[in-house]
Amino acid sequence: MRDAARLKRRAAFLFQRLVFFQSRHAIAATELAGLAGITGWGWRHVDLVRLLSVASKSALLLRRQAQSSSSVRKTKIICTLGPATEQTDVLRQLIQKGADVFRLNMSHAEHAWVGEIVPRIRQLGQETGQPVGLLLDTQGPAIRTGDLKTDLHLNSGDILELTVGGAKGEEPYSVDVNYGGLVNDVSVGDTILMDNGLIRLVVLERRKDRIVCKAITPGTLGSRRHINLPGVHVNLPPLTEKDLADISLGAELGVDFVALSFVRQKSDLDQLRAVLAEKKSKALIIAKIEDRLAVQSIDAMIEGADAIMIARGDLGIECPMEDLPIIQRRIVKHCIRLGKPVIVATQMLESMITNPLPTRAEITDVANAVFEQADAIMLSSETSVGRYPVECVEVLNRVALRIERSGGAGYAKSAGLEDARQKTVASAVVLANSLQRAKIIVFTRHGTMARNVSNLRPENAPIFAFTPSEEVRRQLAICWGAYPVRIEFTEDPNVTIEAAEKFLREANLTTPGDQLVIISDVRAAEDRIDSVQLRTAK
Numbered sequence: 001m002r003d004a005a006r007l008k009r010r011a012a013f014l015f016q017r018l019v020f021f022q023s024r025h026a027i028a029a030t031e032l033a034g035l036a037g038i039t040g041w042g043w044r045h046v047d048l049v050r051l052l053s054v055a056s057k058s059a060l061l062l063r064r065q066a067q068s069s070s071s072v073r074k075t076k077i078i079c080t081l082g083p084a085t086e087q088t089d090v091l092r093q094l095i096q097k098g099a100d101v102f103r104l105n106m107s108h109a110e111h112a113w114v115g116e117i118v119p120r121i122r123q124l125g126q127e128t129g130q131p132v133g134l135l136l137d138t139q140g141p142a143i144r145t146g147d148l149k150t151d152l153h154l155n156s157g158d159i160l161e162l163t164v165g166g167a168k169g170e171e172p173y174s175v176d177v178n179y180g181g182l183v184n185d186v187s188v189g190d191t192i193l194m195d196n197g198l199i200r201l202v203v204l205e206r207r208k209d210r211i212v213c214k215a216i217t218p219g220t221l222g223s224r225r226h227i228n229l230p231g232v233h234v235n236l237p238p239l240t241e242k243d244l245a246d247i248s249l250g251a252e253l254g255v256d257f258v259a260l261s262f263v264r265q266k267s268d269l270d271q272l273r274a275v276l277a278e279k280k281s282k283a284l285i286i287a288k289i290e291d292r293l294a295v296q297s298i299d300a301m302i303e304g305a306d307a308i309m310i311a312r313g314d315l316g317i318e319c320p321m322e323d324l325p326i327i328q329r330r331i332v333k334h335c336i337r338l339g340k341p342v343i344v345a346t347q348m349l350e351s352m353i354t355n356p357l358p359t360r361a362e363i364t365d366v367a368n369a370v371f372e373q374a375d376a377i378m379l380s381s382e383t384s385v386g387r388y389p390v391e392c393v394e395v396l397n398r399v400a401l402r403i404e405r406s407g408g409a410g411y412a413k414s415a416g417l418e419d420a421r422q423k424t425v426a427s428a429v430v431l432a433n434s435l436q437r438a439k440i441i442v443f444t445r446h447g448t449m450a451r452n453v454s455n456l457r458p459e460n461a462p463i464f465a466f467t468p469s470e471e472v473r474r475q476l477a478i479c480w481g482a483y484p485v486r487i488e489f490t491e492d493p494n495v496t497i498e499a500a501e502k503f504l505r506e507a508n509l510t511t512p513g514d515q516l517v518i519i520s521d522v523r524a525a526e527d528r529i530d531s532v533q534l535r536t537a538k
Contacts, residue, residue, distance in 0.1 A: 074481035075400040076100040076376035082384025092124055093390045098397040100477045101133035106246040118253045131484050133477040136250035138243040140261025141236035143227040146176035152221040160213045167209035181235050193228040197317040228317045231292055238268035251279035256474045259286040264293045269304035284475055290314040302338045312346040332372045336411045339455045341478055344369040345378035353386040370403040373457050375480040412457035425452040428519050428532040432461040435515040442519040447472040454479040466500050493520050510537040
């Protein structure tokens with residue numbers, strides 16, 4: 001027994017030396033691999049070298065970020081991928097300029113393309129040491145018009161007929177719709193919006209296989225245009241056959257997040273969670289808030305999801321435009337109060353699809369989201385098909401850094417503290433806020449403690465989240481102010497804490513005299529209890 005304990009202590013020492021001191025001695029690695037076999041750890045030499053490489057690259061990336069500005073950016077950046085960003089060199093540039101998560105928009109992405117680009121992103125993550133998250137965004141139950149031989153040029157007052165089930169048109173202006181239940185869902189007098197709200201119709205008459213509408217605003221209707229039904233409950237399933245196939249692919253490739261489009265009720269999210277569990281996927285669920293029904297039941301949406309996306313495109317069509325800023329602010333507040341990450345998305349830098357510089361209004365829009373302390377801001381067409389994808393990330397990074405230095409909205413003051421662990425975390429954040437040169441170090445196996453710290457929005461202290469899970473490390477990439485680092489945890493929490501301190505010191509992420517607020521568990525006899533420690537960096 002004594003020999004086994006001695007061997008484990010020796011193995012732990014060598015492991016810390018390799019990973020945290022970034023030693024590359026082949027002798028130490030070989031000895032540790034041998035000891036691992038003796039002690040039953042089952043590590044291989046190649047695993048140790050790979051782990052060492054990831055740790056050292058993570059330190060290098062964080063060190064570069066710290067040296068590039070007076071503070072490290074806390075607001076995360078999500079980039080949608082597409083033809084403009086599918087090349088490896090561009091992906092690498094996006095990561096280097098600050099992209100934290102890449103979004104795969106399954107409304108347009110083909111399975112073969114997704115299957116090819118995901119491994120390249122994972123490889124780039126390893127090369128750069130960056131925990132790049134992958135977000136698979138489902139298309140959802142979209143209602144669209146069918147194909148037209150020629151565009152329909154509508155004037156105000158014109159009659160437009162919407163047919164279902166392939167019924168033959170009887171009016172001069174007629175188009176088929178892909179959702180057969182539309183006739184039953186709408187009522188006379190309801191508003192129908194087409195092509196992102198550019199064309200507004202009012203329902204005049206319902207028949208068995210068609211709806212007769214009058215155009216309120218003029219416009220040109222092309223093929224396969226999106227249809228919005230403000231305030232109408234649509235009896236479509238939350239997950240289409242296409243969605244299920246896309247989710248299956250995402251589970252196979254190990255995506256970190258799955259976004260559900262057009263969420264209407266909490267049961268939609270429950271259904272997605274059941275599908276992910278069946279696929280043995282640990283992906284976190286993001287609920288996209290896109291219509292009035294979701295806004296009206298926002299607390300239930302937040303409760304059922306792991307994160308929320310304020311999808312302002314469809315939301316801005318479904319709701320009065322003047323209400324959109326209020327809705328955004330309200331959702332951010334509720335997410336912080338209930339402890340869930342929140343993403344602000346759509347048209348952040350729309351003009352940069354074709355222009356090298358953003359408008360002043362776009363800068364202000366980005367600044368507002370950062371000031372509200374949303375966890376992440378997202379680029380869509382700007383990086384999927386735009387001419388200046390890398391420049392867009394640079395703009396978000398630059399604006400976020402500047403606004404973060406000016407302070408935030410302070411919504412975290414209303415954050416709920418439901419259990420003892422959340423209150424323990426809150427005490428650590430209060431302590432860090434009261435200290436000069438404070439840094440928060442949190443150890444987390446599943447990400448919960450780190451997300452709790454992030455949700456309280458520490459005023460100045462960065463959050464270094466240490467986890468043994470690469471999956472958790474990537475999922476924390478979406479959380480405000482969190483900088484995840486992967487390390488293996490030892491049986492003795494004090495050894496792990498000391499190793500993390502050495503890691504930060506060797507990476508120049510702490511300087512002597514920094515106040516380290518540490519959230520960890522400690523041994524009490526045979527039990528482990530949560531603790532908050534204050535140490536001074538050496």
